[in-house]
Amino acid sequence: xxxxxxxxxxxxxxxxxxxxxxxxxxxxxxxxxxxxxxxxxxxxxxxxxxxxxxxxxxxxxxxxxxxxxxxxxxxxxxxxxxxxxxxxxxxxxxxxxxxxxxxxxxxxxxxxxxxxxxxxxxxxxxxxxxxxxxxxxxxxxxxxxxxxxxxxxxxxxxxxxxxxxxxxxxxxxxxxxxxxxxxxxxxxxxxxxxxxxxxxxxxxxxxxxxxxxxxxxxxxxxxxxxxxxxxxxxxxxxxxxxxxxxxx
Amino acid sequence: xxxxxxxxxxxxxxxxxxxxxxxxxxxxxxxxxxxxxxxxxxxxxxxxxxxxxxxxxxxxxxxxxxxxxxxxxxxxxxxxxxxxxxxxxxxxxxxxxxxxxxxxxxxxxxxxxxxxxxxxxxxxxxxxxxxxxxxxxxxxxxxxxxxxxxxxxxxxxxxxxxxxxxxxxxxxxxxxxxxxxxxxxxxxxxxxxxxxxxxxxxxx
Numbered sequence: 001x002x003x004x005x006x007x008x009x010x011x012x013x014x015x016x017x018x019x020x021x022x023x024x025x026x027x028x029x030x031x032x033x034x035x036x037x038x039x040x041x042x043x044x045x046x047x048x049x050x051x052x053x054x055x056x057x058x059x060x061x062x063x064x065x066x067x068x069x070x071x072x073x074x075x076x077x078x079x080x081x082x083x084x085x086x087x088x089x090x091x092x093x094x095x096x097x098x099x100x101x102x103x104x105x106x107x108x109x110x111x112x113x114x115x116x117x118x119x120x121x122x123x124x125x126x127x128x129x130x131x132x133x134x135x136x137x138x139x140x141x142x143x144x145x146x147x148x149x150x151x152x153x154x155x156x157x158x159x160x161x162x163x164x165x166x167x168x169x170x171x172x173x174x175x176x177x178x179x180x181x182x183x184x185x186x187x188x189x190x191x192x193x194x195x196x197x198x199x200x201x202x203x204x205x206x207x208x209x210x211x212x213x214x215x216x217x218x219x220x221x222x223x224x225x226x227x228x229x230x231x232x233x234x235x236x237x238x239x240x241x242x243x244x245x246x247x248x
Numbered sequence: 249x250x251x252x253x254x255x256x257x258x259x260x261x262x263x264x265x266x267x268x269x270x271x272x273x274x275x276x277x278x279x280x281x282x283x284x285x286x287x288x289x290x291x292x293x294x295x296x297x298x299x300x301x302x303x304x305x306x307x308x309x310x311x312x313x314x315x316x317x318x319x320x321x322x323x324x325x326x327x328x329x330x331x332x333x334x335x336x337x338x339x340x341x342x343x344x345x346x347x348x349x350x351x352x353x354x355x356x357x358x359x360x361x362x363x364x365x366x367x368x369x370x371x372x373x374x375x376x377x378x379x380x381x382x383x384x385x386x387x388x389x390x391x392x393x394x395x396x397x398x399x400x401x402x403x404x405x406x407x408x409x410x411x412x413x414x415x416x417x418x419x420x421x422x423x424x425x426x427x428x429x430x431x432x433x434x435x436x437x438x439x440x441x442x443x444x445x446x447x448x449x450x451x452x
Contacts, residue, residue: 064405081268
């Protein structure tokens, strides 16, 4: 606290209180220090104390100067440098381990994402990726998973999206739509969300089971037909391929 | 290249050995002197100094520049290690300083051992210059209570400001001032006492 010299009253008790701060002056206490010095000139007891404080100050300075060059033995420095190198290697090794672990996690994540994507795509309705092959040979070699529920042991199937027109049948889509005969249990809404046309070979009794009128059940002839299969894999409608025009 | 303590520490953390060596050479003498004055044993002070810098190597990120200077941080670590030492081995608590440790003759070793109260202030010219006086002051500092001793060592021997000492001691500036005042008063009292007679060394 700054004080005006004239307002500072200094007695022996106050002098003793600040005596050790006289050699470490605080700018805010300059007037106090000056008052203390003035008091010491008029008081022998405080003058003696001031001498002791002075002596202590110089002794401490002397001690500090004497010890200024104290040094630790060089072996400490070499031990520390060794430790620094060891630590540096350990840190580098730890970082490498972390990087490898991170790489492993990233690889596992990518594998997981890839696998999920693959499974997701695999499970999509066939309408999203499998066009109907134009020739019957291709139909024999490409079974459609969505048609797996069709109860026929001797089927050769091919799937095609209901929503996408077949490339070879662009001109006769009206004819095709007309050719499909809904099956007795058909649910029309089942094909609204997608579905597939599955080409199959059916015996006459199997045709009859779909509600197609059949005259003669005795022949072993296989008749090619298209089944309109809903998203749940249930056949919804049927048409005979022989009824279609050439190239369809 | 940033040659401040903080800059060197950053380089050190990045693995720069030269930065560590420079930092060690710059800061270890003060830490060693502090430990030596605190414990009065050069071997222990050396161990403590080594431990302080080991801590810096292993856990440099503990230092937060926002909380103070690196120097204050190192003094804080040194205090902790000294306290651990004293906890582990109470027998090594600082009391008497061996002359070999300090590299100077103690008062008793160099005096004629009359111990008749030839006060330190009667012949100040001799005292200022003599190793005897240094030995006495050193001995007196070593016997101060720990809190006062820390304040005296940091502010008087290491010439730290009150602010720096407060950072190093993790206490308010006012506390440092009062501890220093009390420590100096105690030092004077101890130095007024008659010189001790150490018969074991008399006649050496």
